[in-house]
Amino acid sequence: MAVESRPLEQFTIERIIPIHIGSLDISYTNSALLMTIAVVLITALLVLATSRAALVPGRLQSIAELAYEFVANMVRDNVGTEGFEYFPLVFSIFMFVLFGNLLGMIPYSFTFTSHIVVTFALALAVFALVTIVAFVKHGVRFFTFFFPSGAPVVMAPILVPIEILSYLSRPVSLGIRLFANMMAGHSMMAVFAAFTVALGLFGFLPLAINVALFALEIVVTVLQAYVFTILTCLYLRDAIHLH
Amino acid sequence: MNAEAAKLIGAGLAAIALAGVGVGIGNIFSTLVASIARNPAARDQVFGIGILGFALTEAVALYALLISFLLLYTF
Numbered sequence: 654m655a656v657e658s659r660p661l662e663q664f665t666i667e668r669i670i671p672i673h674i675g676s677l678d679i680s681y682t683n684s685a686l687l688m689t690i691a692v693v694l695i696t697a698l699l700v701l702a703t704s705r706a707a708l709v710p711g712r713l714q715s716i717a718e719l720a721y722e723f724v725a726n727m728v729r730d731n732v733g734t735e736g737f738e739y740f741p742l743v744f745s746i747f748m749f750v751l752f753g754n755l756l757g758m759i760p761y762s763f764t765f766t767s768h769i770v771v772t773f774a775l776a777l778a779v780f781a782l783v784t785i786v787a788f789v790k791h792g793v794r795f796f797t798f799f800f801p802s803g804a805p806v807v808m809a810p811i812l813v814p815i816e817i818l819s820y821l822s823r824p825v826s827l828g829i830r831l832f833a834n835m836m837a838g839h840s841m842m843a844v845f846a847a848f849t850v851a852l853g854l855f856g857f858l859p860l861a862i863n864v865a866l867f868a869l870e871i872v873v874t875v876l877q878a879y880v881f882t883i884l885t886c887l888y889l890r891d892a893i894h895l896h
Numbered sequence: 897m898n899a900e901a902a903k904l905i906g907a908g909l910a911a912i913a914l915a916g917v918g919v920g921i922g923n924i925f926s927t928l929v930a931s932i933a934r935n936p937a938a939r940d941q942v943f944g945i946g947i948l949g950f951a952l953t954e955a956v957a958l959y960a961l962l963i964s965f966l967l968l969y970t971f
Contacts, residue, residue, distance in 0.1 A: 661969050826955070833958035840965060873954075880951040 660843035664767055664836065684765040691752040691765075720748065724882065731886035736893050742782070743885055746775065751878035754835060758871060767835035769828065776828035779885050787892035798895065827884055834877045838870045899971075906967040913960035920953045 670681035702717035710718055724744045728737060750766060757764025765771055787795045799816040800809060845866060848859035928946040932939050 659969065661965075829959065829962070830952075830955040833955070833962040837958050837961045837965065876947065876951050880948060880955075883948060 660840045660847065663763075663839060663843055666768075683763045684768065684771070687753065687756055687763050687765045691749060691756055694756075695748045695752055720744075727883055727886055731883065732889050732893065736886075736889055739889055743882055743889075746779070746885060747878055747882040750775070750831065750881050751875065754874035754878055755871075757835065757839065758867070758874065764835050764839060766831055767839060769832045772832040772835075773824070773828035775831075775881075776824040779827065779888065780824035783885075783888040783892045786889065790893060798891070823888065827881065831877050831881055834873055838866075838873055842866050842870065903967050903971060907964040910960055910964040910967060914957050917953060917957040917960070920956075921950055924949045924953060 666682045666684055668680040668682050669686060672678075672680050698713070699717050702713045707714065721744070724747050725737075725740060728740045728743050732739065753766045753771075754764065756762055757767065787798070799813050799820065801812070801816070804812060842863060845859045845863040849856040849863060852859060924946060928942060931942055
């Protein structure tokens with residue numbers, strides 16, 4: 654039984670298959686392994702669930718249909734019917750983040766969304782998509798987004814820089830929200846686990862807190878996947894409509 | 897003041913921001929309960945927005961906790 658003296662040790666990346674090309678290190682790490690497992694699980698769930706598609710769904714098909722309908726309703730309500738072409742992307746983002754977070758709850762496993770590089774890359778991809786969609790759809794009129802209609806023109810020198818800054822901070826907040834939730838949750842569980850071991854006989858108290866934290870972590874996992882996805886939908890709505 | 901003491905004091909100071917987050921989350925859920933009590937039929941619509949608001953406010957708590965952990969463990 655290994656006692657972690659530092660709660661951040663669970664986030665270290667280990668190379669499973671070292672691959673070096675020149676000076677580039679593109680080894681297959683435990684993070685990449687978890688991402689592969691997540692993708693395989695999602696694909697297996699969806700393919701197996703619809704392999705024998707019945708009108709009255711069985712259990713596995715129900716799970717897949719629940720996930721599909723949940724994200725489809727989210728996209729239709731927030732982006733509108735003309736935004737439904739973005740549904741495959743939003744669904745992929747939701748399932749990837751959800752499975753990534755959930756796989757990290759397995760003991761001795763690794764949460765690949767607890768690294769800022771992964772979450773920031775996802776957030777940057779969403780930001781790039783939203784900006785490019787806005788430019789393709791509205792052209793140069795995209796810049797009217799930064800001046801809310803109905804505001805007096807004298808406020809423009811103050812309002813426009815603030816709006817631009819808040820727009821540019823979207824990928825940062827999107828990435829950091831997911832990263833901080835995952836990292837803080839797992840660090841807290843590691844700290845309470847260290848307390849449990851250190852207190853010995855009276856360790857049942859931090860253990861009880863750890864059990865409650867575990868339940869809270871699972872709620873936070875699903876919630877953060879939902880928040881990431883619905884913010885993607887809201888940014889897409891901004892890009893398509895309010896320009 | 898040596899570096900270790902400064903780290904601990906800084907981490908403690910960063911956690912003060914969680915007070916504002918507590919007020920904010922309490923505000924969200926008190927309004928949620930009050931609005932469901934006024935109009936129980938609106939529960940499904942209001943609940944989703946309430947949970948979204950909770951998660952966004954919780955994110956600010958996590959930013960403060962992140963700064964606290966950064967000060968404690970990486971500097």
